[in-house]
Amino acid sequence: MGFKEEIQSGNFVVTAEVGPPKGTDISEMKHHIKGLKGKVTALNVTDNQSAVMRICTLAVAKEIMDIGIEPIYQMTCRDRNRLGLQSDLLGAAIMGIKNVLALTGDHPVLGDHKDAKPVFDIESVQLLEVINGLNEGHDMAGLELQGATDFFAGAIVTPESIPFEPQFAKFKKKVNAGAKFFQTQAIYDMPKFMTFMERAKELNVPILAGILLLKSAGMAKYLNKFVAGVSVPQELIDELAPFKGEDALKKGIEIAGNQIAQLKEVCAGVHVMAIGAEDRVPDILAAAGL
Amino acid sequence: MASEATNVNSQSEAFETWIKDQPLKPPCAGACPVNADIQSFVSLVAQGRFKESLEAVRERCTLPGSLGRICHHPCEGECRRNDVEGAVNIRAIKRFASDVCADEPVSDAVPKTRGKKVAIIGGGVAGLTAAYDLAKDGFDVTIYEQNDACGGAIYTGVPKYRLPKDVVAQDVAAIESLGVTIKTNTAIGRDVAFDDLAKDYDAVLIAIGLTVSRGIPIPGHDADGVLLALPVLKEANFNDNAAIGKRVVVIGGGNVAFDVARSAKRMGAEEVSLCCLECEDEIPAFSWELVEAREEGIIINPSWGPREIRVEDGKVSAISFKRCSRVFDEKGMFNPAYDENEILGIEADNVVFAIGQGADMNGFTGTSLEVDERGRIKWDALTLKTNLPNVFASGEVVTGPGSAVAAMRNAHHAATAIERFLTTGTAGAVVVPEPLAIGRLPRHTIDAIVRKEKNHVPMVDPAERVKSFMEAEGGFDIDMAIYEAGRCMNCGRGAEIIAEKCAACLTCVRVCPFGAPYISESRVADFNWDSCQSCGICAAECPGMAIHVGFNDDTLINERIDAATSGITAFGCQLGKPEIYNPLSKATSTPPGLNFVKLMCASRLDMRHILRAIENGVDGVAVMACPDDKCRYRKDVNWAEVRANRVKRLLDEIGIGGERVEFMGSFATPEEAQQAIGAFKAKLAELGPNPLNKVMVK
Amino acid sequence: MIVAEPKSLDEIKAMVDGYDRVLMVGCGTCVEVCLTGGERSVNLTATALRLARKVDGRDIEVGEQTVIRQCDFEYLDEVKDADKYEAIVSLACGVGIQGIARKFPNTPIFPGVNTTFMGFNEEYGYYTEMCKGCGECILHLTGGVCPVARCAKSLLNGPCGGTNNGKCEIGSDKDCGWVLIYNKMEQLGTLDKFKEINAPKNYGKAGNIRSMDLRK
Structure with missing residues (x-):
């Protein structure tokens, strides 16, 4: 079964992600991808993540498919206007890509080409509608396609965003716009997340909780300070604080594993982000008893 | 050198034109009978420019030392600081300007360019004032004075404890120095015939005042020991051994009565009572006279009318009074009513009548000058003319009793009338429009004004001052005078919009701490002068350069900036102290190499002013702004510092270097300022000369 | 202005x-x-x-x-x-x-x-951008706060994930336009409109060599 079918049949799914490198040497990336084969249901491939220029998403998705994993094609609206987005989606379809994650994208000022002109011709909600249209056989201008697409479109939500209400309102809009699954921003505060899940029930949409591997107490503090919508509770920081290096990483893996175990009964799955430590994803899953 | 160019209100042509065009005058000048340019002389004292201040006083108030002591200062009554914490002590500032310059050489004579001669009969306040104006106008003026010196009532009548005679002499000398001939001990009718004067001179002014005291023909009025006010005062003024009885009763409630009562005390009287018809609230003398008289132990008995003087052995032994139930009738006419059942008796060695004066017209008997049935000169109040074509009259002889400054006002009009007559050959009405003073301070502006308590002049202790005729009131020292002058808010000389340049951008509205600017119905900025404090913040921010500030006109400031092409130019509050007072020149001066450009407030400093100084070639610019808590204006932003910093950045870009501009704050003493300037000088010496100076421009 | x-x-x-x-x-x-x-x-x-x-x-x-x-x-x-x-x-x-x-x-x-x-004069010397001249005003849909000018990404359907305590991801000194819009709509009681998906803008109206002719 593919990613879509697993979710629709109610199986607990696990996704992870791969960040394309900046440059043409993809040996390390391929190594990571290979390590995840058989461990994850599908693998996200990011789109100039954090507004940092890297290999294009489509090319890396192809590598993933070649290795034998189903990719989730992340698409942001920052770098292409509506023509570019649609033509890339058509390209993705003929390559056999089934899953698309529609995102707005970080602003260029957060990345490595701060002077870039941001596009944002359309945004995530509208992109979801565009994907629906392509699936129905027409483009944004309403013109008929010679052959429609059949994407399984998803989106993201930030359960710990402050203030929460505007975020939740937009979450609902994404569902209405055709998002069939959600991956969340990293979550750490379990009680808070449970409240979110309670409220999300009415929308009846599969949610994959975002698990971001904490590699040290320092990283946790950094997330709290600089990453919007992410807040690591002090208890977790204290838990990590005594450890350094590999020991800290092990502790982080243990924490992530615990979180996944707690989420098994609540969520449709988890999306595991182990930035820079992709090869330890299997350890996390093992720690979670998966 | 530099100090010559630092006049905040130099009477430049531009300023004069501007101020004349203003429809609204400050209330002090409006209340002043001679409309003295009070703000100018106060401001000059604030700047330490005492000689110039004195000249500004004299322009309208021709006897600064005398009036600085005895003027009843209606200006202070209208001062808008009354609504804040107390009026500016304007009279004391005027006195200070005169006193501090007491040993100054008198001015040069004015050339007699008009070829016409004017005789003035009577060297009192009115005669002297007219002489001043006419001499300044280039006329050949001669004063005929029957006494041994000029001054009139302020010489013979006003007691020495209020006005020392050397002060009067100083004021007279200044007028004489203009080239006025003064013939003392010369009485009309006795030494000179009036008709001869009228023939020999192109114009004659009669200003003989009211020199004869009146009595009341009650029983006993001719007894030994019954005296008249003016002879008593004259005795007190000119006889060092003047004496009077132990018990003295003065009849009258005017200022002269109080002068007599207080003089009697100083002549040795032990019990002095003052009895007058008027009730306490109606007593015509100035309120402070009552206070000071009571301090000196004088008993004031209001609402009593003289009834009978008891005489024993041909000499006064007592006087009785009847209760006066009213002084004026329903029509406001003098018509006293009495209650004969209520009687007051006071034992007395002397009774002094101080109930009014009349003119001594003896010198004019049988001349061509016409008088009315009561012996008063036939006179037209508008043209100030008598029946004779070239004879004018002025002062109390025609106006009746009043204040010294009122006589001075009338004399200015007389001088104008004479000048016009001698110029055109015909006399005309002298119409002086009453200036329209600006309104009271609005509440929100009062709240925004920094409180500065009033400085009072020191008074000699009553027990001490009654022992002699020493001057009772002290004057300001330099610091007190400068502080007090700094309290002036320069009302009505503030911001003015140049409507055609205004973009209604609201910048002035937003930066003004006092809520003065607003956007008018015609959609341009306008200023509520009731609120404006003349600080100049708005003018230096206005992006359209559409604001003109009276006291801080750009033209004047630029003149001062242009006085220096080397060294350091400093900008600062006029009350800052980078200067040293020089007792010889009666002015403050700056050290060599420092051009101090005084501003009403350092907030007036415009970036353009600094650039101008730099362009002129000075090596550095110091900006001295008072700290927020010392500023005479309330300010939320230290604008001078903000602008200094902006110019520093600009100078960095220009390539001249921002370090040539230094923000210094203000200084408590000149020494501190000198030190800071010295340090800045050393820094500039390291930087070398202003690069604009060493560059050869092709 | x-x-x-x-x-x-x-x-x-x-x-x-x-x-x-x-x-x-x-x-x-x-x-x-x-x-x-x-x-x-x-x-x-x-x-x-x-x-x-x-x-x-x-x-x-x-x-x-x-x-x-x-x-x-x-x-x-x-x-x-x-x-x-x-x-x-x-x-x-x-x-x-x-x-x-x-x-x-x-x-x-x-x-x-x-x-x-094009900005608003907030106070002396301080101005904020309020309008992009997009040619297709939707302020009636967004509580009188312009998402085109006041959201760094000109989003039309709500805040992005970068919104942070009411501030924008591009700088903590800048307000998140969408939080302003949400709060304003809540205050106005028009949050039901927030649910509607706003269509992509007609950027043709903003991007061409524009002119306007009122002479006819």
Whole structure:
């Protein structure tokens, strides 16, 4: 079964992600991808993540498919206007890509080409509608396609965003716009997340909780300070604080594993982000008893 | 050198034109009978420019030392600081300007360019004032004075404890120095015939005042020991051994009565009572006279009318009074009513009548000058003319009793009338429009004004001052005078919009701490002068350069900036102290190499002013702004510092270097300022000369 | 109003490097109101330019004039003696600069300011961008707060994940436009409108060589 079918049949799914490198040497990336084969249901491939220029998403998705994993094609609206987005989606379809994650994208000022002109011709909600249209056989201008697409479109939500209400309102809009699954921003505060899940029930949409591997107490503090919508509770920081290096990483893996175990009964799955430590994803899953 | 160019209100042509065009005058000048340019002389004292201040006083108030002591200062009554914490002590500032310059050489004579001669009969306040104006106008003026010196009532009548005679002499000398001939001990009718004067001179002014005291023909009025006010005062003024009885009763409630009562005390009287018809609230003398008289132990008995003087052995032994139930009738006419059942008796060695004066017209008997049935000169109040074509009259002889400054006002009009007559050959009405003073301070502006308590002049202790005729009131020292002058808010000389340049951008509205600017119905900025404090913040921010500030006109400031092409130019509050007072020149001066450009407030400093100084070639610019808590204006932003910093950045870009501009704050003493300037000088010496100076421009 | 910021003196100086007689023209409307292009700015900039050239050992004559608007030929007629100068520096917005360039076709024109945005005058010297001139106003849908101008990404359907305690991901000194919109709509009781998906904008209305003709 593919990613879509697993979710629709109610199986607990696990996704992870791969960040394309900046440059043409993809040996390390391929190594990571290979390590995840058989461990994850599908693998996200990011789109100039954090507004940092890297290999294009489509090319890396192809590598993933070649290795034998189903990719989730992340698409942001920052770098292409509506023509570019649609033509890339058509390209993705003929390559056999089934899953698309529609995102707005970080602003260029957060990345490595701060002077870039941001596009944002359309945004995530509208992109979801565009994907629906392509699936129905027409483009944004309403013109008929010679052959429609059949994407399984998803989106993201930030359960710990402050203030929460505007975020939740937009979450609902994404569902209405055709998002069939959600991956969340990293979550750490379990009680808070449970409240979110309670409220999300009415929308009846599969949610994959975002698990971001904490590699040290320092990283946790950094997330709290600089990453919007992410807040690591002090208890977790204290838990990590005594450890350094590999020991800290092990502790982080243990924490992530615990979180996944707690989420098994609540969520449709988890999306595991182990930035820079992709090869330890299997350890996390093992720690979670998966 | 530099100090010559630092006049905040130099009477430049531009300023004069501007101020004349203003429809609204400050209330002090409006209340002043001679409309003295009070703000100018106060401001000059604030700047330490005492000689110039004195000249500004004299322009309208021709006897600064005398009036600085005895003027009843209606200006202070209208001062808008009354609504804040107390009026500016304007009279004391005027006195200070005169006193501090007491040993100054008198001015040069004015050339007699008009070829016409004017005789003035009577060297009192009115005669002297007219002489001043006419001499300044280039006329050949001669004063005929029957006494041994000029001054009139302020010489013979006003007691020495209020006005020392050397002060009067100083004021007279200044007028004489203009080239006025003064013939003392010369009485009309006795030494000179009036008709001869009228023939020999192109114009004659009669200003003989009211020199004869009146009595009341009650029983006993001719007894030994019954005296008249003016002879008593004259005795007190000119006889060092003047004496009077132990018990003295003065009849009258005017200022002269109080002068007599207080003089009697100083002549040795032990019990002095003052009895007058008027009730306490109606007593015509100035309120402070009552206070000071009571301090000196004088008993004031209001609402009593003289009834009978008891005489024993041909000499006064007592006087009785009847209760006066009213002084004026329903029509406001003098018509006293009495209650004969209520009687007051006071034992007395002397009774002094101080109930009014009349003119001594003896010198004019049988001349061509016409008088009315009561012996008063036939006179037209508008043209100030008598029946004779070239004879004018002025002062109390025609106006009746009043204040010294009122006589001075009338004399200015007389001088104008004479000048016009001698110029055109015909006399005309002298119409002086009453200036329209600006309104009271609005509440929100009062709240925004920094409180500065009033400085009072020191008074000699009553027990001490009654022992002699020493001057009772002290004057300001330099610091007190400068502080007090700094309290002036320069009302009505503030911001003015140049409507055609205004973009209604609201910048002035937003930066003004006092809520003065607003956007008018015609959609341009306008200023509520009731609120404006003349600080100049708005003018230096206005992006359209559409604001003109009276006291801080750009033209004047630029003149001062242009006085220096080397060294350091400093900008600062006029009350800052980078200067040293020089007792010889009666002015403050700056050290060599420092051009101090005084501003009403350092907030007036415009970036353009600094650039101008730099362009002129000075090596550095110091900006001295008072700290927020010392500023005479309330300010939320230290604008001078903000602008200094902006110019520093600009100078960095220009390539001249921002370090040539230094923000210094203000200084408590000149020494501190000198030190800071010295340090800045050393820094500039390291930087070398202003690069604009060493560059050869092709 | 149109907001502009001053160009650095270095930039202006470099632009007019080849000229010895330059006319600096201010504009008495928007840029005067935002304190960058009125008579005062002309005087300060002209003086600074003159001094900077003096420091370099070269003289420059800088004429100064300010007109009511540089975006009207009738007001540009007030610019006198332009032929006596080799070049013109305009402190008007981009519109005015082009106006004066059209008025004096044979004179090189240089911009003295950078035109930045259409803004609101918050207080003395402080302006905020409020309108992008998108040509398709939707303020009635967004509680009177413009998402095009006040969201860094001009999003139309709610805040992105970068929203952080009411601030924008591009800078914690900038408000998140969508939080402002949400709060305003909540206050107005119009949150039901928030649920509706706003369609992509017609950027054709914003991007073309625009003109408007009301003459018919």
